[in-house]
């Protein structure tokens with residue numbers, strides 16, 4: 338059924354010489370309502386059931402709203418969906434490569450004829466969907482025809498398996514696109530980017546995806562593509578939904594920004610594409626091409642394996658390496674975007690320049706390049722790779738993103754019986770680490786139980802809660818680059834392992850293995866005497882080591898016995914280990 342309503346579509350005339358490519362279908366769809374209607378909708382929203390959009394649907398809504406998916410004016414209804422899956426065409430015959438659908442579960446007020454308030458996970462009201470159709474897709478058919486596979490499960494098919502069994506469609510009214518707070522100046526809408534490209538006088542524009550550009554060879558290939566078409570270069574990474582913790586996203590975009598900063602009048606333009614990548618190979622390449630046309634592009638750089646997932650463990654790719662290029666070639670005229678094949682570049686050290694592999698002058702020396710994939714998480718490459726291979730500014734950002742161990746967060750976790758020396762050694766270690774430039778917070782069991790874990794008992798359940806809290810806090814500090822020393826009995830191995838996870842492995846377990854006889858002799862707080870007396874009187878106290886379990890670590894980084902080693906020796910043993918592991922540097 339065709340969708341009702343009349344979204345705003347700004348028509349542009351076909352491309353004249355010196356003008357940008359027209360939007361796909363002739364005009365840019367704009368689903369954003371005016372301020373008066375937005376105010377009405379906010380007031381009305383409480384009367385409608387809400388649907389919290391998942392990451393994919395959020396991105397799709399954003400692209401629908403701003404015209405990135407023009408000429409689509411909403412999620413696909415059944416007739417469009419069926420034909421897109423079977424023939425890559427909308428019901429009216431327009432070429433459209435992949436379904437753009439809204440999965441949901443009907444019921445609880447979600448029915449045809451009703452209005453749904455679409456929200457993000459934070460509850461922000463984004464849009465109304467006036468439900469005209471709720472239909473049950475044939476997901477097997479979608480997997481087989483749209484994604485070209487049934488036996489193996491590439492990411493788009495896994496996504497299908499996870500989503501609810503119905504799709505919904507109807508008129509969309511959008512109050513606002515999902516909010517983004519990062520790189521706001523790089524998130525231009527199609528209309529805004531078109532203005533920017535037009536202001537540069539560009540008519541031919543080639544979009545490059547991004548990831549391969551971190552190395553100079555990839556960057557040179559993209560710049561060559563722009564020269565080949567006689568146009569400008571748009572660096573256009575597909576960012577989809579990113580989360581605050583996705584450090585890789587910030588690092589990548591910072592690197593791309595370093596590529597375009599201060600590069601003069603022919604500088605590439607950088608803009609982020611809020612498309613949720615499906616990793617659907619050729620179908621996705623076509624979808625990206627259409628979206629990029631809507632942003633003003635005429636060409637798209639396509640390399641082998643474009644828009645596909647990594648090969649499976651047997652090395653088998655989900656889509657043939659050149660499938661995206663072939664699909665683009667087949668449909669270029671219809672979608673109005675040409676593929677430009679990414680040419681392998683080689684470096685000519687004698688000439689200090691890059692050149693396409695097929696055009697190396699006879700007899701010239703060439704140098705092989707590293708692949709861009711090896712750059713991430715390898716700060717050492719900054720030293721190994723010369724400037725001609727990776728831009729110093731990019732290398733610096735990559736290095737900052739993966740600081741050496743001595744500048745990463747750390748949790749030192751002391752475990753052992755009461756009186757085994759955990760707190761005494763931890764306090765001494767705080768001072769030694771400060772000497773090495775590491776300032777630490779100390780979470781001591783006793784103290785934690787007076788505030789963070791106030792009211793908890795020493796039952797197994799409460800000890801687990803207590804230790805999870807300590808592990809969680811230490812993990813947060815660690816991930817933000819800080820150091821915490823935790824001194825808690827933490828008698829259960831499994832929960833200590835959880836704490837290690839929370840610190841993402843930047844975790845040094847120090848086992849105070851002091852024998853219970855010694856701990857008991859010390860009996861710093863008289864607790865052992867109390868526990869023994871209680872046991873003798875058949876009123877067990879559940880005191881660790883007396884009548885409650887302690888599970889020693891299997892393979893701690895450091896093992897101490899404070900009945901044989903002095904406090905200084907214990908601290909020295911830990912410092913040696915931290916030096917070995919690189920968490921501190923010698924001074």
Ligand SMILES: Nc1ncnc2c1ncn2[C@@H]1O[C@H](COP(=O)(O)OS(=O)(=O)O)[C@@H](OP(=O)(O)O)[C@H]1O
Nearest residue numbers: 755756782783795800803825826827864879880881
């Ligand atoms: N039943 C029982 N079992 C073990 N310990 C007990 C108990 N009751 C009180 N205490 C005192 O509490 C301190 C240990 O607290 P923790 O938070 O480290 O324990 S746990 O990790 O949650 O098991 C520990 O203090 P420190 O000796 O300073 O470590 C104990 O003296």
Ligand SMILES: Nc1ncnc2c1ncn2[C@@H]1O[C@H](COP(=O)(O)OP(=O)(O)O)[C@@H](O)[C@H]1O
Nearest residue numbers: 754755756757758759760761859899902903904
């Ligand atoms: N080598 C040593 N390391 C740590 N503590 C020691 C050592 N030798 C004696 N002690 C004494 O043992 C007691 C250990 O108590 P504490 O550090 O509070 O243990 P825990 O935190 O494991 O309960 C302290 O009174 C401390 O002075």
